[in-house]
Amino acid sequence: MNAALEHALQDWYPIAMLGELAPGERKQSRVLGIDVTVLANDSADETDSTPPITVRAEGAPVHVQQAFDHWWVCLGNAPKPLFSIEEAGEADRRFVPCGVVRVACSPLRAVENFLDIAHFPFVHTGVLGAEPHTEVYKYDVKVDETRDEVIATNIKFYQPQAAKSAEGGIQTEYIYRVPAPMAAVLYKTCPLKPEAMDVIALFVQPLDEQTCDVWPWMALYDDTSTQAELIQFQQLIFLQDRSILENQLPKKLPIDPGHEIPTKADYTSVAYRRWLKKRGAYYGALEAQP
Amino acid sequence: MSFTLHDYVLSGNCYKVRLLAQILGVAYTVKPVDFHPGKAHKTPEFLALNPHGTLPVLESDNTLLTDSSAMLVWIAQQFDTTHTWWPTNDAHRLALTVQWLGFSAKLTESIGQLRLHTMLNRPADAATLNTLSTENLRELENHLCEQSIRGLAFLTGDQPTVADIACFAYSALSPDAGIEHTLYPAIRGWLHRIRCLEGFLTMPGIYEAHETRNEHTAAS
Ligand SMILES: N[C@@H](CCC(=O)N[C@@H](CS)C(=O)NCC(=O)O)C(=O)O
Ligand SMILES: [Fe+2]
Numbered sequence: 001m002n003a004a005l006e007h008a009l010q011d012w013y014p015i016a017m018l019g020e021l022a023p024g025e026r027k028q029s030r031v032l033g034i035d036v037t038v039l040a041n042d043s044a045d046e047t048d049s050t051p052p053i054t055v056r057a058e059g060a061p062v063h064v065q066q067a068f069d070h071w072w073v074c075l076g077n078a079p080k081p082l083f084s085i086e087e088a089g090e091a092d093r094r095f096v097p098c099g100v101v102r103v104a105c106s107p108l109r110a111v112e113n114f115l116d117i118a119h120f121p122f123v124h125t126g127v128l129g130a131e132p133h134t135e136v137y138k139y140d141v142k143v144d145e146t147r148d149e150v151i152a153t154n155i156k157f158y159q160p161q162a163a164k165s166a167e168g169g170i171q172t173e174y175i176y177r178v179p180a181p182m183a184a185v186l187y188k189t190c191p192l193k194p195e196a197m198d199v200i201a202l203f204v205q206p207l208d209e210q211t212c213d214v215w216p217w218m219a220l221y222d223d224t225s226t227q228a229e230l231i232q233f234q235q236l237i238f239l240q241d242r243s244i245l246e247n248q249l250p251k252k253l254p255i256d257p258g259h260e261i262p263t264k265a266d267y268t269s270v271a272y273r274r275w276l277k278k279r280g281a282y283y284g285a286l287e288a289q290p
Numbered sequence: 291m292s293f294t295l296h297d298y299v300l301s302g303n304c305y306k307v308r309l310l311a312q313i314l315g316v317a318y319t320v321k322p323v324d325f326h327p328g329k330a331h332k333t334p335e336f337l338a339l340n341p342h343g344t345l346p347v348l349e350s351d352n353t354l355l356t357d358s359s360a361m362l363v364w365i366a367q368q369f370d371t372t373h374t375w376w377p378t379n380d381a382h383r384l385a386l387t388v389q390w391l392g393f394s395a396k397l398t399e400s401i402g403q404l405r406l407h408t409m410l411n412r413p414a415d416a417a418t419l420n421t422l423s424t425e426n427l428r429e430l431e432n433h434l435c436e437q438s439i440r441g442l443a444f445l446t447g448d449q450p451t452v453a454d455i456a457c458f459a460y461s462a463l464s465p466d467a468g469i470e471h472t473l474y475p476a477i478r479g480w481l482h483r484i485r486c487l488e489g490f491l492t493m494p495g496i497y498e499a500h501e502t503r504n505e506h507t508a509a510s
């Protein structure tokens with residue numbers, strides 16, 4: 001087995017939303033090029049210890065856990081711990097799993113695009129950005145050694161409609177985290193509660209190196225919008241990205257320096273690529289693992 | 291008379307209604323329905339409103355419509371003072387408009403279904419849908435080629451009608467379903483002309499023409 005796959009197998013990936021499948025229902029999916037079946041168990045008998053779902057890869061059951069309103073799987077034999085998002089435990093937030101979207105791109109490209117602020121005015125025109133407010137001011141990026149995550153802080157950007165709840169343009173503050181090669185979490189100014197931050201995450205399920213299922217998830221403060229409004233706001237944004245992502249070439253993400261010329265806005269992207277390379281996370285990367 | 295649109299932001303059929311309303315400057319109320327992932331259009335409450343379980347649905351004081359083509363006709367007939375979008379004073383063009391509205395329903399069944407499969411993981415027979423979609427696009431391409439030889443820029447003549455709006459949505463969205471426009475130059479030209487119309491509206495997968503985008507930037 002190649003080293004990139006072996007590495008990727010030890011991480012956790014979303015496979016379904018909680019409650020997506022009715023008891024007895026099953027679905028086919030794929031993780032890292034491996035066919036899997038997901039079965040929602042019939043737990044008619046409340047006392048038995050059958051787990052709510054069973055996921056099998058090539059016939060054999062794999063590790064399953066639930067977190068952030070999704071079922072997660074790990075196909076490896078030495079699973080790493082799943083990252084945490086503390087805000088998932090804050091009961092006064094609205095939790096919004098947004099449903100799966102399939103994208104024909106490398107799972108790493110899906111994460112990288114999520115980290116890039118510079119595209120807002122051009123791709124999410126009138127919502128997350130607007131000309132002439134295209135400048136990305138200097139911000140800080142580092143690898144948090146204790147959590148082994150990429151962290152970008154002190155990001156400020158003008159947004160015409162930062163969230164469903166926003167009444168007009170605001171200067172939005174952002175923090176980005178990359179807690180796993182195929183997940184990214186952002187914190188941004190909450191329009192309805194300026195002292196708090198909304199949380200938006202992309203959980204990426206790698207179907208193979210050039211296809212992924214993306215499961216956006218949000219934990220917001222918003223007591224005015226309906227669930228359908230919140231989901232559709234996020235889908236509007238993410239589906240604008242989808243057509244861009246599907247047209248990026250090469251399909252896989254180059255992670256060796258020198259392939260794409262970084263600009264100021266790309267600091268997070270550069271840090272992300274370095275961090276992938278350092279930890280040997282080459283699944284979905286252009287280069288073969290050295 | 292204004293209306294409420296039961297709407298889903300990624301639906302091509304809902305977009306048709308939003309687009310014509312925007313072009314004609316008609317204000318309306320939007321009621322978002324959780325189509326994906328919630329399948330809210332299959333709940334008993336929604337089926338009581340529209341037994342077909344489809345979006346869009348248009349409601350006004352005296353109308354309830356469940357078909358996007360019918361909605362386009364209803365909107366044009368009431369709000370288009372030029373009578374060009376629903377050309378009732380030209381038998382030939384009116385008949386062609388109805389014919390191409392019929393064709394637009396085929397695009398929903400082919401490209402629309404393939405797009406839901408490709409983008410939102412809806413189970414479907416992708417190979418069959420792909421063949422159907424390609425056949426439909428070829429038919430449209432041939433027709434638009436003939437139109438351009440006659441010097442006509444749109445489906446039924448030299449001006450757009452509701453049929454152009456109806457066929458525009460899924461033709462423009464075919465890349466979402468994995469079908470690029472490269473092989474269809476006449477379709478590309480026609481899509482572009484529609485994107486340049488005054489009052490044009492975007493949706494994910496359908497962008498403003500560069501020309502109009504630059505105009506807006508220059509104006510702001
Ligand atoms: N004839 C209807 C068809 C509408 C239609 O098929 N809408 C799609 C969404 S774009 C839908 O609601 N499909 C239901 C489903 O696929 O579950 C129209 O043109 O409005
Ligand atoms: Fe984006």
